[in-house]
């Protein structure tokens with residue numbers, strides 16, 4: 001299917017890569033973003049495209065109903081506050097954006113008669129599961145306000161799927177990484193470690209560094225997310241999007257140091273983060289069986305490419 005798509009969080013790390021992918025495939029795209037963490041720079045390619053329109057708008061605002069009036073086939077909802085750490089400091093704000101904001105976008109999708117709603121949820125919803133790799137039907141167990149907000153948003157998506165002719169697809173992203181991931185104290189561990197290494201600052205490992213993540217490259221995340229709009233049969237389900245390698249945070253710090261050989265950074269340990277998940281890797285059985293998708297970018301290749309991208313920006 002090629003048609004018209006709305007992408008929320010369009011100027012963000014994953015959203016902007018999805019916009020580029022949709023445009024290349026022939027979609028008309030309306031991108032919404034409040035530019036709080038996303039940037040117009042991420043949309044450089046898209047903004048020169050005739051089939052792209054950008055609207056600077058907050059998903060919590062009533063204005064989203066007035067900026068999109070055309071008929072829309074699919075809504076990809078990626079806009080969110082994505083930081084566990086930020087959610088511990090600002091739980092009410094995270095609830096507003098991630099839960100009420102999602103409801104506002106669902107209302108928009110309903111009014112526009114969108115047939116599909118693709119929601120970017122998080123592996124954080126599983127907390128510390130008993131069995132790994134974790135499967136989609138594992139009981140949910142939020143360890144942070146961020147995780148709780150993603151569970152609540154998933155429930156709203158399911159309720160709209162039941163009430164209206166809108167098929168929700170929920171992706172539980174594990175730790176996405178790659179070019180365009182922004183750097184700040186609230187960003188993911190990979191941009192933080194790369195930036196620390198490039199500036200020869202201390203590389204800050206939380207806790208003992210033995211907690212593990214299964215990082216997945218943004219190009220793989222985008223390819224899978226896009227597939228949800230391409231299924232012949234309407235697809236209502238929840239899918240993990242996980243990398244296949246379990247990497248400890250300490251090993252990640254060492255790998256980043258190796259890729260930045262000129263760095264004089266030391267690895268230092270600080271207190272473990274509150275609300276942190278210990279080990280996170282997802283089963284990709286359902287995703288591969290139903291969507292025919294498996295990630296293709298090996299972690300080290302993706303990390304190397306990401307370091308090069310940060311280098312090119314700091315020059």
Ligand code: UD1
Nearest residue numbers: 082083084122123124174175187188189192204205206273
């Ligand atoms: C990340 C994503 C979240 C996503 C989830 C899915 C970000 C900011 N968070 O959460 O959106 O839904 O994956 O699994 O992209 N760490 C350090 N030193 C640092 C920073 C972090 O040791 O300077 C550690 C953390 O304590 C944690 C690990 O690195 O153990 C990963 O942290 P982070 O990148 O913030 O990701 P998640 O909390 O897993």
